[in-house]
Amino acid sequence: xxxxxxxxxxxxxxxxxxxxxxxxxxxxxxxxxxxxxxxxxxxxxxxxxxxxxxxxxxxxxxxxxxxxxxxxxxxxxxxxxxxxxxxxxxxxxxxxxxxxxxxxxxxxxxxxx
Amino acid sequence: xxxxxxxxxxxxxxxxxxxxxxxxxxxxxxxxxxxxxxxxxxxxxxxxxxxxxxxxxxxxxxxxxxxxxxxxxxxxxxxxxxxxxxxxxxxxxxxxxxxxxxxxxxxxxxxxx
Numbered sequence: 001x002x003x004x005x006x007x008x009x010x011x012x013x014x015x016x017x018x019x020x021x022x023x024x025x026x027x028x029x030x031x032x033x034x035x036x037x038x039x040x041x042x043x044x045x046x047x048x049x050x051x052x053x054x055x056x057x058x059x060x061x062x063x064x065x066x067x068x069x070x071x072x073x074x075x076x077x078x079x080x081x082x083x084x085x086x087x088x089x090x091x092x093x094x095x096x097x098x099x100x101x102x103x104x105x106x107x108x109x110x111x112x113x
Numbered sequence: 114x115x116x117x118x119x120x121x122x123x124x125x126x127x128x129x130x131x132x133x134x135x136x137x138x139x140x141x142x143x144x145x146x147x148x149x150x151x152x153x154x155x156x157x158x159x160x161x162x163x164x165x166x167x168x169x170x171x172x173x174x175x176x177x178x179x180x181x182x183x184x185x186x187x188x189x190x191x192x193x194x195x196x197x198x199x200x201x202x203x204x205x206x207x208x209x210x211x212x213x214x215x216x217x218x219x220x221x222x223x224x225x226x
Contacts, residue, residue, distance in 0.1 A: 009153060032213055043117070043203060043217035044156075051213060090155060094212055100146075100171065101212060103156040 002027040002093045004104035012110045013081055021076040021107045023065075023091030033074040034092040034101070035065055044090065050074065061085075086111045116140070117218040119204050125224045132191040134221050136204030142216070143209040145187035147171075147179065150201040150220070162187055163209075194225045 005024045013019045025031065035047040048059040055067040065076045074091060091104040120135040138145065143164055148156040148171075158171030160179040168179050176198060180188040187206075191198055201222050205215040 043219040046214050105155040
């Protein structure tokens with residue numbers, strides 16, 4: 001069975017500073033990887049995904065994540081955060097044979113002015 | 114844009130009551146899901162459905178049932194609500210074999226007193 005670990009439950013960071021949200025997964029089969037974001041009082045929405053090809057994937061709002069198969073990681077990074085990035089971030093995994101999506105416990109990112 | 118609508122944003126119920134949570138999607142998606150979201154635990158899958166009148170248990174189905182009589186509507190039923198079912202409930206949908214992008218509703222915060 002797949003599982004997802006997000007070691008940091010809360011990450012406070014000053015505005016314009018860089019941030020990394022860590023995600024590790026365990027799976028005996030090939031997987032697809034995702035980051036979802038939940039802004040305050042909203043539902044989750046897909047931020048970025050890795051299905052195949054380049055191991056570095058980017059979102060439209062400046063986040064990027066790199067799939068590292070040897071370390072079974074999919075860390076999310078942004079070189080300079082904004083107040084509007086304050087949200088809950090969930091890493092998720094799905095078998096490439098298609099199946100339900102398994103979510104991690106989430107990381108709460110708080111951007112401090 | 115896909116819209117997934119959950120009928121109530123907040124619900125307060127008493128222990129032992131039968132509770133219905135309704136979810137409607139407007140994009141003709143075959144797959145629909147019910148998750149519960151709890152702090153530190155992330156999202157956990159309760160039930161999902163691949164088609165009308167079809168349902169599959171997720172990771173935590175105990176104490177819940179579901180109904181899918183029409184393609185656009187997926188109902189979650191708490192037969193006899195208990196305090197440990199106090200949680201945020203999220204509905205999601207995807208097209209057939211396109212699980213890589215879940216479309217989420219904004220959630221129902223259920224409090225069982």
